[in-house]
Amino acid sequence: MNAPVPPSSFDRRPLNVRLATPRGFCAGVDRAIQIVERAIEKFGAPVYVRHEIVHNRHVVERLKGMGAVFVKELDECPDDRPVVFSAHGVPKSVPATARSREMLFLDATCxxxxxxxxxxxxxxxxxxxxxxxxxxxxxxxxxxxxxxxxxxxxxxxxxxxxxxxxxxxxxxxxxxxxxxxxxxxxxxxxxxxxxxFPELPDPHKEDICYATTNRQEAVKRLGEGCELVLVVGSKNSSNSARLVDVALKAGANDARLVDDASDVDWSWFDGVTTVGVTAGASAPEPLIEALIDAIRARFDAVVTEDDGARETVSFKLPRALTA
Structure with a gap:
C-alpha cells in the first residue's frame, strides 16, 4: 500500500476558493448549544440531552466532553438531573412526561x-x-x-x-x-x-427558516461559478444535505458533504480551478477554517468571501438559565 503523499509535495497549482456568506451556525443552533453549556455551568455535570442537540458530530462530542449525556428517550434519564430537549423540537408527550416525573427540563427547540x-x-x-x-x-x-x-x-x-x-x-x-x-x-x-386544492391557504409567514433560505441562496451563487462545492456538515444534518443538492442544481459539476477536512478526497480537485466552501447551520466555524487551511497546504489558494445576507437574529435563553 502506498504511503499518503504529504501536502508539501503537491504542485501547489493556483486555486480560487470562494467562501459562502452566510454559512455555519444560525441563531437557533447557537441558542441550543448555549443552553447545554449554561446548564452544565449552572447545575454541574451530568446534564442529559434528549437526542443530539443539533445534528453535528463535532458539537456533540465537544459537549460530551463538558459533561452532557445524550440519550434517545426520557426513560434513560434520572429524575434528579436536568434534561435538555434538542433544537428540533419534541412531541407534546415528552414535556408532559417530564412534568409528571417532576424533572427540571430546558427546551432548546428553535x-x-x-x-x-x-x-x-x-x-x-x-x-x-x-x-x-x-x-x-x-x-x-x-x-x-x-x-x-x-x-x-x-x-x-x-x-x-x-x-x-x-x-x-x-x-x-x-x-x-x-x-x-x-x-x-x-x-x-x-x-x-x-x-x-386551490383553496389551500398560505401560512402567515414562511415556515422554511431565514437561515436555511439564506444559506441556500448563498450556495446557489457558488454553484453557478464553481466546479466543486464542499459543504461542511454531518451526514444526518438535513439543512447541510440540502446545500449539496442546491449546489448541483445551480450548476456545480460536483458537490460533497464533508464532516471535516479529513473527509476530503483530494482527487475531487482534479481539473478544478474554483472551489466553493460553505457549511450547514449546525457546523462550527473552526471546521470551515480547518478545511481552508488544508486547501492552502495543498494549493496556491486565493480565498475570497462572497457577498450575502448578513444575519443579526438572536434568540433569548430560557429564564431558568438567566435568572
Missing part, C-alpha cells in the same frame, strides 16, 4: 420550529387538516406531528406524494413545512398541492 408548532395548533383548532411537507423520521417532523392527535397531520415528502394525497373527508386544508427543506423542492411540492 423558536422558528416552535412557530410552526403554534401554527399547526391554530389550524387544528380551526378545524383544518394539516399537510406537513417534510422528511419522515426527521426529529423536527416527529416533534411537529406530535403536537396534535394522531391523524390530524398528513406527511407529504415529494411531488408524487402531493399528487396522490387524499383529503380526509371534506375537511378544509392547511399546510406547514419542516424548516430545513430545499426552498425550490418545497415550492414544487406546494405547486402540486395548490393545483389540486
Amino acid at each position: 423558536p422558528l420550529v416552535s412557530k410552526v408548532h403554534v401554527e399547526a395548533e391554530r389550524h387544528h383548532a380551526a378545524g383544518r387538516h394539516i399537510i406537513l411537507i417534510g422528511h419522515a423520521g426527521h426529529p423536527e417532523v416527529v416533534g411537529t406531528m406530535g403536537q396534535l392527535p394522531p391523524g390530524a397531520i398528513s406527511l407529504v415528502e415529494t411531488v408524487s406524494d402531493a399528487e396522490t394525497f387524499q383529503r380526509p373527508g371534506d375537511q378544509p386544508l392547511a399546510y406547514a413545512t419542516q424548516t430545513t427543506l430545499s426552498v425550490d423542492d418545497t415550492a414544487d411540492i406546494l405547486a402540486a398541492l395548490k393545483r389540486r
Whole structure:
C-alpha cells in the first residue's frame, strides 16, 4: 500500500476558493448549544440531552466532553438531573412526561420550529387538516406531528406524494413545512398541492427558516461559478444535505458533504480551478477554517468571501438559565 503523499509535495497549482456568506451556525443552533453549556455551568455535570442537540458530530462530542449525556428517550434519564430537549423540537408527550416525573427540563427547540408548532395548533383548532411537507423520521417532523392527535397531520415528502394525497373527508386544508427543506423542492411540492386544492391557504409567514433560505441562496451563487462545492456538515444534518443538492442544481459539476477536512478526497480537485466552501447551520466555524487551511497546504489558494445576507437574529435563553 502506498504511503499518503504529504501536502508539501503537491504542485501547489493556483486555486480560487470562494467562501459562502452566510454559512455555519444560525441563531437557533447557537441558542441550543448555549443552553447545554449554561446548564452544565449552572447545575454541574451530568446534564442529559434528549437526542443530539443539533445534528453535528463535532458539537456533540465537544459537549460530551463538558459533561452532557445524550440519550434517545426520557426513560434513560434520572429524575434528579436536568434534561435538555434538542433544537428540533419534541412531541407534546415528552414535556408532559417530564412534568409528571417532576424533572427540571430546558427546551432548546428553535423558536422558528416552535412557530410552526403554534401554527399547526391554530389550524387544528380551526378545524383544518394539516399537510406537513417534510422528511419522515426527521426529529423536527416527529416533534411537529406530535403536537396534535394522531391523524390530524398528513406527511407529504415529494411531488408524487402531493399528487396522490387524499383529503380526509371534506375537511378544509392547511399546510406547514419542516424548516430545513430545499426552498425550490418545497415550492414544487406546494405547486402540486395548490393545483389540486386551490383553496389551500398560505401560512402567515414562511415556515422554511431565514437561515436555511439564506444559506441556500448563498450556495446557489457558488454553484453557478464553481466546479466543486464542499459543504461542511454531518451526514444526518438535513439543512447541510440540502446545500449539496442546491449546489448541483445551480450548476456545480460536483458537490460533497464533508464532516471535516479529513473527509476530503483530494482527487475531487482534479481539473478544478474554483472551489466553493460553505457549511450547514449546525457546523462550527473552526471546521470551515480547518478545511481552508488544508486547501492552502495543498494549493496556491486565493480565498475570497462572497457577498450575502448578513444575519443579526438572536434568540433569548430560557429564564431558568438567566435568572
